[in-house]
Amino acid sequence: MTDEIRALSAQYAADPSSLVFLRLGEVLRARGQPDAALKVVLQGLSRYPHLPEAHDLHARILVDRRDFAGAFDEWDMVLRLVPHHVGAHKGIGFLYYRAGELDRALYHLRAAAELDPEDAGLHAAVERVAGGGEIWDTPMPEAPVDRAPLPTAADHGTDLPFADLAGGSDGLLLVDQHGLRLGGGVRTLEGRDVSEQAAAALAGIAREASRAARLLAMGEWSHLSVECADVSACILNPTVDSTLLAVIDAGTPGGQLAFAADRAAKSARAWLERQR
Amino acid sequence: MSADLATLLDGLTRMRGVRGALLVSAEDGITVAGALLEEEQGPALAALAATLLARVRELIAETGHEPPRFLHLQSAEGLLLLAPAAGDLVVVSVAGREALIGPLRLEMLRIAEQLD
Numbered sequence: 001m002t003d004e005i006r007a008l009s010a011q012y013a014a015d016p017s018s019l020v021f022l023r024l025g026e027v028l029r030a031r032g033q034p035d036a037a038l039k040v041v042l043q044g045l046s047r048y049p050h051l052p053e054a055h056d057l058h059a060r061i062l063v064d065r066r067d068f069a070g071a072f073d074e075w076d077m078v079l080r081l082v083p084h085h086v087g088a089h090k091g092i093g094f095l096y097y098r099a100g101e102l103d104r105a106l107y108h109l110r111a112a113a114e115l116d117p118e119d120a121g122l123h124a125a126v127e128r129v130a131g132g133g134e135i136w137d138t139p140m141p142e143a144p145v146d147r148a149p150l151p152t153a154a155d156h157g158t159d160l161p162f163a164d165l166a167g168g169s170d171g172l173l174l175v176d177q178h179g180l181r182l183g184g185g186v187r188t189l190e191g192r193d194v195s196e197q198a199a200a201a202l203a204g205i206a207r208e209a210s211r212a213a214r215l216l217a218m219g220e221w222s223h224l225s226v227e228c229a230d231v232s233a234c235i236l237n238p239t240v241d242s243t244l245l246a247v248i249d250a251g252t253p254g255g256q257l258a259f260a261a262d263r264a265a266k267s268a269r270a271w272l273e274r275q276r
Numbered sequence: 277m278s279a280d281l282a283t284l285l286d287g288l289t290r291m292r293g294v295r296g297a298l299l300v301s302a303e304d305g306i307t308v309a310g311a312l313l314e315e316e317q318g319p320a321l322a323a324l325a326a327t328l329l330a331r332v333r334e335l336i337a338e339t340g341h342e343p344p345r346f347l348h349l350q351s352a353e354g355l356l357l358l359a360p361a362a363g364d365l366v367v368v369s370v371a372g373r374e375a376l377i378g379p380l381r382l383e384m385l386r387i388a389e390q391l392d
Contacts, residue, residue, distance in 0.1 A: 121338070187339075188339055189340055189341075190340065192340075194338045194339055194340070198335055198338050201335035202335060204331045204334075205328065205331045205332055208327050208328040209328060209349055211324055212324045212325070212349060215317060216317065216321070216370055217353065218351035218354045218355075218356070219351045219352040220351060220352065221349055221350065221351040222350050223349075223350050224347065225347070225348045226332055226336065226346075227346040228341050228342045228345060229342040230341050230342045231336075231339075231341045233336070245335075247339065
């Protein structure tokens, strides 16, 4: 347990009616402890059932636990309480996006971007979903009638693409050709889940790699390895319509990265075949 | 095209399996120096290399890691290598499958460092 979690837990125990549960839940979530975070936020919600920030935190924890329907309900609740809540629009936008409901996704992501014009990542996400920057010249459409997005293949049960790998799905992300996450996930060093953003970028990389290989008459590309000062990554296509990202510490030998990526690709291929 | 910059690539273009090497502006996707065996591919390759690098940078930035310093696209018939320098330039090389990736990588990183 880190010092910050210990201090926040002590503060919360001393005064269970305080709002410190929000901070404690955030920290637990960021440190990759969604179960503990869930317990804290549910306790908080029992005292503050109409607190939008608690529902927003609850939704993000549910996304971590891959309960997307539950997350949708929570963000829907936030928007009923605070119609201009940036986090809820953003969250619902990403849920629609991953379900392939692009018009609804675009509406909510754009609503969030207009509420938070400083968020460059959100701005880029809107343009990516809209297919270009011209979106900002068109009037904001009427709010759609929201309904929970249909579950994707990745939402069903525990049959996940990397479930049979000893190391689990840490640092592995599988996406379809449209940038929709199918399984696995990636986090920042601080523990923030950036899987949806990475998924969209990954599909774009696969397209550019294919274009480059075609131009150079190199045949089908087999993998793209990326070397950074602190991390190495390998990108490959387990099937013609999916792309896999494997991220590993920079100190790991290149051969080990390729081995891990190939093993994950094999697992993903088997899983994709089971889904068809 | 700058002769000084082109000279930087001389060692690289003489390496085994290398079909060409370019210095590309990452921002504009245009060739600053260098040559390919199939010269007509140059402008399109420069643009594609810049776009590929931009996409990879976007992905790495999303994950909060240090920017990429070397990219290796492998296919059955050859490879495309990119080594971004600190400024706007990227060292790009195209090689056949007979190329030795280790020495090529080191040479490209050396050139990228000289451009810093």
